[in-house]
Amino acid sequence: MPRKGRSNEEIVHALGQVEEARRSRKSFAGWGVSEQTFYRWKKQFAGLRLSEIRELRSLRHENSKLKQLVADLTLDRHILQEIVRKKL
Structure with missing residues (x-):
């Protein structure tokens, strides 16, 4: 799967929205990213x-x-x- 570059703003926004939706798979799909990508972003950017x-x-x-x-x-x-x- 080709890698899509996301801006910092998009990543922070996506992390917030998915967290609010309590990690539902629908939220991951809404952003066009896999659950694995979300958790990688969360590990890299959590608390920043x-x-x-x-x-x-x-x-x-x-x-x-x-x-x-x-x-x-x-x-x-x-x-x-x-x-x-x-x-x-």
Whole structure:
């Protein structure tokens, strides 16, 4: 099943509505998400305000960029070390 990107506002709204409906399957279907997706969202976002969710997503995105940068620089370092070893 293709993954649908949901905005922070939609997720928070969906969590609230489904909680109010006492986790009825109809509520999950109304949002077009599975029960499993709802519980994953609940685990990730429970107790967080919308601003905190935005910050969390921003930090996760920044973290992934930094990890990629570290991986690239590590690879460059290994390549340069091999070049130096071959010259000696």
